[in-house]
Amino acid sequence: MTIRLYEEDSELLDFTATVISCERKGDVYLAELDRTAFFPEGGGQGADHGTLGTAEVTDCHDHHGIILHTLSAPLACGETVEGHVDGRRRLSMMQQHSGEHIFSGLVHQHFGYNNVGFHIGSDAVTMDFDGKMTLEDALRIEALANEAIWKDLPIQAWYPGAEALEQIEYRSKKAIDGDVRIVRIEGYDTCACCGTHVKHTGQIGQIKVVAFQNYKSGVRISILCGMRALAYENELLAENRDISHITSAKPGELAAAVSHLSEERDRLKYELGRMASQLFTGLVRAAQEDFPVIRADFLPVSQLRPSAGEAAEGRQGALVIARREGGWNYALSSRQTDIRPVSRELQNTLSGKGGGSADMVQGVFGEVSEEDIRAAVHQVLG
């Protein structure tokens, strides 16, 4: 069994140890030490990174009590190595993990729900609770959790032993074999946990709920703590500055400004549609032929069919075309004859495809000129 230095002191980053074994596995090496300050991935918390001698530690796992360090280079058996844990990554993990204790402990106190799924992801810390609450409830818990940070309470971790453990009421994520380690934040949480935590709640910095959704029969809440929360807030503020620049609105008035832009866009879209429709009607009236070809690039594809119908009214039929990338969109309409044979011939001549009913066909033509289309219609209709 590897001696776990991080359990005694979560702020210990530099240590020396003896190499028990080191084996190659594919492109990496797996090393066992007699003792380590590297936390192996587990209980929702990611593995520590850092160095052992000159080798990079890129991952760390617990195999039945033996901690295996994933290394970029081999170490010699029996060698004494100096280990260094990446303190920034560890502190971030401890901030997220300790924040989760306070949050989950408070949810348990106030609602009686359990955190049944905990994960420190690369983006956020996700927690799945086995009961329903509202976003407002979650924000109330967030406020209380931040108060716990301001109180700068000690976070204790110890192995009470089997007898004393029976007297302790604690949250547990799953049934645990062997010794149970208890982590306690007085007044907030008592939980069985093997992870690393900051020594005082003040080191968590802050706890921010960043996402909330109903999940299975409960809720999934994502939080960010400490340095991750700060980075997230800076991203949001930078984004707000961009929106403020684009909308010429002050921070705090951005939602109203964007809402105004959205309404304005809808109004202009409506106005544009109305004008396109008027313009098309003008082109239809101006067309002299009994089967006119009307080019209307300004119409959206969804308007081609009704427009072709409008143009064919009181005539033998009509073809409406609109430029698209690599060719044309078209709608062909007639109320007097089955238009499908005409469509098929046009498709053959103009590298097109499409389909529809006897009175309306819609499709595309290939990369041909407008003159080609007009000539083809002329030829097909005689």
Ligand SMILES: [Zn+2]
């Ligand atoms: Zn923990």
